[in-house]
Amino acid sequence: MRIKIEVNPAKDGQFSETFLCQEIDGVQKKAQLNIAHFHNLYDFTKETSSVGFDFFLIAAIVYGTDDLLSRELYSYNGWTREIEIEFPVKNIDYWKLAITELEETLGFLTGDVWSITFRQMEVEVLYLPRKNRRKSNIPKYNYPNIEFVSLFSGGLDSLIGVINKLNSLDNGKIGLLVSHFDPTYTGPKKDQTLILEEFEKSFDNKYKHIRATVGLSQRYINGDKITKDANQRSRSILFIGIAAYLLNKVPTSNTILIPENGTISLNHPLTKSRTSSLSTRTTHPYFFRKLQESLEIANLNISLINPFKLDTKGKMVVDCDNTTILQKTYPLSVSCGKRGHKVHWENRNAKQCGICMPCIYRRAALHKNNWDTDTYGNDLLRLTDMNKAKPDVKALFDYLGTSISLKEIKRNLLVNGSIEISNLDAYANLVHNSRVEMLNWIRDKGNDQLKKILKIQ
Numbered sequence: 001m002r003i004k005i006e007v008n009p010a011k012d013g014q015f016s017e018t019f020l021c022q023e024i025d026g027v028q029k030k031a032q033l034n035i036a037h038f039h040n041l042y043d044f045t046k047e048t049s050s051v052g053f054d055f056f057l058i059a060a061i062v063y064g065t066d067d068l069l070s071r072e073l074y075s076y077n078g079w080t081r082e083i084e085i086e087f088p089v090k091n092i093d094y095w096k097l098a099i100t101e102l103e104e105t106l107g108f109l110t111g112d113v114w115s116i117t118f119r120q121m122e123v124e125v126l127y128l129p130r131k132n133r134r135k136s137n138i139p140k141y142n143y144p145n146i147e148f149v150s151l152f153s154g155g156l157d158s159l160i161g162v163i164n165k166l167n168s169l170d171n172g173k174i175g176l177l178v179s180h181f182d183p184t185y186t187g188p189k190k191d192q193t194l195i196l197e198e199f200e201k202s203f204d205n206k207y208k209h210i211r212a213t214v215g216l217s218q219r220y221i222n223g224d225k226i227t228k229d230a231n232q233r234s235r236s237i238l239f240i241g242i243a244a245y246l247l248n249k250v251p252t253s254n255t256i257l258i259p260e261n262g263t264i265s266l267n268h269p270l271t272k273s274r275t276s277s278l279s280t281r282t283t284h285p286y287f288f289r290k291l292q293e294s295l296e297i298a299n300l301n302i303s304l305i306n307p308f309k310l311d312t313k314g315k316m317v318v319d320c321d322n323t324t325i326l327q328k329t330y331p332l333s334v335s336c337g338k339r340g341h342k343v344h345w346e347n348r349n350a351k352q353c354g355i356c357m358p359c360i361y362r363r364a365a366l367h368k369n370n371w372d373t374d375t376y377g378n379d380l381l382r383l384t385d386m387n388k389a390k391p392d393v394k395a396l397f398d399y400l401g402t403s404i405s406l407k408e409i410k411r412n413l414l415v416n417g418s419i420e421i422s423n424l425d426a427y428a429n430l431v432h433n434s435r436v437e438m439l440n441w442i443r444d445k446g447n448d449q450l451k452k453i454l455k456i457q
Contacts, residue, residue: 001074002084003065006030007123013130014038016123020064020216029220033064034183036213038127043139044210044246048126051300052248054089059234059241061087064216066110066234067184070227081112088121094298101294109287110233141208145174146250150257151239152177152209154191156333156362160316160326161259161307166203167321175207176250178243180235182215184228187339187351194332202325212242236282240291244302255303258283261313263361263434265306266427268409269416270357270395285309286418310426313365314437323369331374335362344390345377353377355393361434364441372445381446386453400439401454406432 004021011017015038019030047053065085074081089095095118106114148165152158165175177196181189189211196209219225236258243256260283267281281287288304295302308316320326336352336359345353352359354376363380366372383389386397409428413419419427443456 010128016126032217051091052245056241056245059238060214063234063238067216070229084115086117092120098294098297105290147173149176154188158259159333164321177209179211181213191334262309262430268431270399312434313361314368317365350375350377364437367441
């Protein structure tokens with residue numbers, strides 16, 4: 001599918017209208033990519049001409065395109081899509097050099113075949129600050145005092161990562177917390193806000209928070225509804241793009257912290273059918289490495305660091321530098337990957353499904369501190385009939401009930417995505433330890449039927 005990008009001149013107080021254009025059955029259709037409240041970013045950067053800004057816009061377009069092209073409609077094998085796209089950029093000479101690497105990076109991330117080109121941005125002014133805005137409403141930043149830049153999603157992992165960094169700051173230093181909000185998926189914004197309200201009590205004047213609002217419209221401009229893919233695999237590159245744009249102004253660091261437990265990052269497959277492109281790779285080490293290489297070629301030198309790449313979620317919980325603050329805030333965080341799909345939930349008042357892998361990793365991790373007390377849509381530990389279980393749950397119990405050696409884990413990791421050989425042993429041990437966490441959780445809290453299935457009576 002070929003996607004054309006249309007960018008119109010900016011209006012007062014708004015980012016330029018940006019459209020993703022495609023041809024469907026001979027008819028041209030436009031979907032607006034909404035980049036709203038851009039002043040949140042512009043107040044910090046004061047520019048829309050750098051390579052960092054280019055990357056932000058590229059990442060936003062990738063995110064919108066990923067959402068626009070439903071795999072149900074546009075994949076040729078049930079999953080993989082062929083996507084042809086031309087990105088408008090301000091610094092075209094740099095980006096032309098990075099085409100091959102960026103295609104490979106996007107292909108690994110989303111599991112698609114990307115064919116990309118670049119063109120010189122035709123629009124000179126992409127954002128016009130509102131003329132009548134009060135100066136008192138414009139935040140001021142002391143850039144040299146910013147010690148770190150970290151993604152802040154509202155999930156448990158980013159919560160722990162930020163707590164650790166804020167807890168160790170010297171007096172006068174601050175952290176910059178970077179978030180993303182898509183109006184189609186409203187939950188994360190509320191999670192972030194609730195946690196930040198608690199941070200104000202514990203880490204007052206130790207951080208600044210900037211949230212970008214980027215999302216695809218629900219309908220084409222002619223009124224037809226868009227069938228979205230909604231897998232959000234590309235959300236991580238948008239998150240990084242937002243942070244990279246802001247990082248341009250930080251003189252003390254070129255590092256973006258991306259806190260994510262190593263188990264999820266590696267995403268060792270539960271079954272053979274989930275290997276290769278079918279497995280999520282949003283924070284996979286290979287994706288980080290390929291993206292860094294692409295950006296370096298484009299003259300954007302950024303280091304992407306996951307401080308927990310070798311840690312299970314349980315280890316992160318236990319080793320958190322400030323357990324008191326974590327205990328107050330972890331109930332406000334959400335780890336669920338299916339929070340918007342409540343049709344089959346027994347408890348629809350819950351915030352998390354309880355049976356997706358992020359929920360299960362979360363519960364097993366919190367159990368290590370005896371904190372597994374949240375309410376979930378479905379309680380896996382009460383399951384009595386495996387025949388009625390969802391496919392994901394069946395796959396999990398098949399995985400946990402099957403003995404697997406470190407050698408087999410290493411082979412699976414290599415098949416699932418390029419892994420640095422130097423870290424292969426550590427990654428295999430990580431997968432083993434995450435299995436132990438889940439088994440211990442079920443052994444301690446599961447019903448007799450589940451223990452019998454896993455032979456851990």
